[in-house]
Amino acid sequence: MHRLLTDAPGQQMLMLGNEAIARGALEAGVAVASTYPGTPSSEISLHLFQISRRTDLTFEYATNEKVALEVAAAAANAGLRSLSIMKHVGLNVAADALMTLAYVGVRGGMVILTADDPFMFSSQNEQDNRYYAKLSGLPMIEPSSVDEARAMMAAAFDLSEQLGEPVLFRTTTRINHSTAPVRLGPLPEPRTRGDFIKEPLRCVTVPAVSRRLHVRLLENWEKAAALSEASAFNRVTGSGTWGVICSGVSHGYVLDAVADLHLTDRVRILRIGFSHPLPERMITDFVAGCERVLVVEEGEPYLEEAARAAAQASGITVPIRGKGADLFSRLYEFDPALVRRCLAVYFGLEAPAVSTVDRSEVPDLPQRPPNLCAGCSHRATFYAVKKAAEGVETICPTDIGCYTLGFLPPLSMGDFLICMGSSVGTACGFAAATDKKVIAFIGDSTFFHSGIPGLVNAVFNQHDITLVILDNGTTAMTGHQPHPGVDMAALGIQGFGRVSIEAVVRALGVGHVTVVRPYRVEKSVAAIREAIAFKGVSVVISQEVCTLYARSLKRPRAKAFRVGDKCRNHRDCIQQLGCPAFYLDGQQVRIDADLCTGCSVCAQICPEHAIVPVREG
């Protein structure tokens, strides 16, 4: 049995935040869940996917977040409880659906989980998705701890049904990837088959309908505001005339800071857990009872500006501050010491002593950046493209996945990246605007996610680009989730179709299509050279399974290689490939046989043919 299905109400279990969220959804009786994987949200989906294979839960890895949201929206409009899970930038992809779903609403409860990533541990920006609640008019719930994330899930579903609107559930990385004891609630038997009642005057958003639906949304907004005022998720604790307003993980840092600074009888805390609509009355009363107020929130001054506006509307002039040069930044994540220092500074206390040790004698330490794995097929592809493009001036837009790491030396393949799928769209623009050869890189899963429209555009507008699709047979970066190109039957998982990337590309009318096996270096270089020379849209599909994935599937490994006596220390292997299986033993290049996957790419490029398979025995 899956551990998240443990039917023991009251028992405590140690859970990752994402497990607690998945458990919370199960306790809420979720019937349909859909996602596109994205860190820091991915483990929620992983668990629900596993659970869906043993229960009546419907779970889908959707092609992208917009589709994921649409799947869940329909399920909720068929009366079922549905969950859609995505990282913060995923909600940008789904935003078109979100904005008008807010007009239409839902019948069954629907929760949209958005996992924000302050500090960008694994994201391209640190946008604050609380503004999506404000933009769409939808309610938003934000937990401050792992156990609260579980508990709030059920409440979010109830709220959604009460209002007939989807509810946004916002987490940050430090909720998703923190671990703490969670007290299990009961697991209901969910209703898993719904029915759709036709209501075209609610569900078909032609202008005349939407004009009325916007009125309905604003009425719901009013109802939600009243619920927010009364919600136990918005609460005041402590006593004193110094006020702190906070939300999310900042609440824990504030509690620790207040205890550390011995301010328990000086500071009152308003913790906001129902963050849209905000409880304006409650905030006003809170501020009115304080001498001064500090707002502690990661990201944008969302609460701060709302608190100021609420105070102004009531003519209250109590100072309210949050972001500022001497206080908090919009940048990055907070930590306990930062919050303690800002609290001390703002309330006029002596700043706490800095306890760090003297590190002035620590030498410059070599960095340990993430790297493409030993034997990664992307490295082989990048090398082949680089060789094939020698002598050609290129611009190489890249995309989001492990292969983004190819932008680092020594491969240095990747010149432009803004979002999922942008490789192809920007390739069109670079081709239109410059005289250089444009070679774009995109992964298999990203191609399905949002690469296809860009490629259609390239064909239609006759751009001269080469698109290299790095097909490693999985969504590798986020933990090997399947995508529509994956042969699920080969994994022993029934009930899935399969979409061939090559068939899609050919059907779009791409002028030149080649499939290469990147571990065959010479052949790949020759084929890619031809593709680059082609005038018009050419596509190279580079197929080789992710080496990490192959290992997790326990596929047989090729024999490792070693550096033999013929080595003359050209170091092409290190300087051009940069495979982490290489290391220097004094001045001699060697291969770590435990890391080497036997891909043989280095052996093929060594000018002395000095790299040979490890002998038997």
Place this chain on the structure above:
Amino acid sequence: METKRLIIVAVGGQGNLLASKVLGEAALAAGVPVRMSEIHGMAQRGGVVESALVFGDAHSTIISDGEADLVVGFEPLETLRALNKCHARTVVVTNLTPLPPFTVAIGRGVYPDLEHLQNLIRSRVARLVALDAAALAKAAGSILSVNMVLLGALLRVGNLPLDADAVRETIRTRTKAEFAAVNLAAFESGFAHVRD
């Protein structure tokens, strides 16, 4: 309860997350409040994996610079890099088996001298316990049990609000059955290695 803050730093693949989980489960079983966080986005791609474990009455799940009471480093360079987390009373446990990052192989940085590294850490913190955890792990039956060797050393240092038996019990019941015996042997060898 007094708060104890522990940072574990490791290179992806060294079993940091399992070690953290063992401590967390042991704390839960013993009724010790515990909160943890981890950054493991690119762990499998050779990056650094950092776990923070906060025992006792705190709400935060992360640990600020200068605020770790204990630091366990699974790799010496990473232990030194984590010196920013230490204060003058911090106890540091480190493995001495280097895993040089690839940047060293391509000439972008020099791996620090191990003697110098130890002297530097020792001169800044209350105590440094350094051991060749890889050798002890191999002797215990598997190089993969480096994490358990270091857990053993950590528990012997003895200022966590957890007793070693609780951790032994967790290793026995919560690590994979086929590895439990080796894991326990590795834990004992790390535990025995540290002298008062």
